[in-house]
Amino acid sequence: MIDEIGVVTGLTLTPANVSEREATGDVIGSIKDCLLGDKGYLGVEFKQEMKAEGIEMITPVRANMADPIPRKTRRVINAKRRLIETVIGQLAGQFAIEKCWARDLWHLSNRIARKLLSHTLGIFANFKQGKSQRDWLQQANVIGC
Numbered sequence: 001m002i003d004e005i006g007v008v009t010g011l012t013l014t015p016a017n018v019s020e021r022e023a024t025g026d027v028i029g030s031i032k033d034c035l036l037g038d039k040g041y042l043g044v045e046f047k048q049e050m051k052a053e054g055i056e057m058i059t060p061v062r063a064n065m066a067d068p069i070p071r072k073t074r075r076v077i078n079a080k081r082r083l084i085e086t087v088i089g090q091l092a093g094q095f096a097i098e099k100c101w102a103r104d105l106w107h108l109s110n111r112i113a114r115k116l117l118s119h120t121l122g123i124f125a126n127f128k129q130g131k132s133q134r135d136w137l138q139q140a141n142v143i144g145c
Helices: 024-028 046-054 071-093 105-128
Strands: 033-036 057-059
Touching: 033 071, 046 057, 071 105
Parallel strands: 033 057
Antiparallel strands: none
16 A cells, blocks of 8 residues: 555555455555555455445456546546556565565565665655655665766
C-alpha cells in the first residue's frame, strides 16, 4: 500500500500459495471510502465484502466488461495506477525486493524493512533537495543531483 506521493505505508507478507485477497484485511486497516486494486481483486462477491467494510474497491475492467466509471475519473485512476506500478518497479528493479534469500522470518522482514526504508529515504532526499513532487520518485538521481 502506498500514499499519494509513492511512500510505502503498509505491506503484508503471504506465502506464494495464498491468494492476495486473503491478506487484504491485514493491509486495509482503517481505510474507508475508495481503494485501488489490480485485476486480482475483480469479483462481485469480493467487492461486496469490501462494500460491507465501507470500502469501494476500484479495479481495472476486462475487455468484455462495461466500465461503470466515467472516462475522466478513469484517467485519474490510471495515473494513480502508474504511480503504484512505478513504486513496484523500483522496489523490484533498484532494490531487488523480490530477492531476499533469508532463511527465517526475522531476517526476511529485516531485509524488506531496510529496502523500504531506503526507498522512503530516497523520496525524502529528493524532497529536501527542492525537487518538484513529480521527481521525488527519481531514486537514481538522489546522490550527486
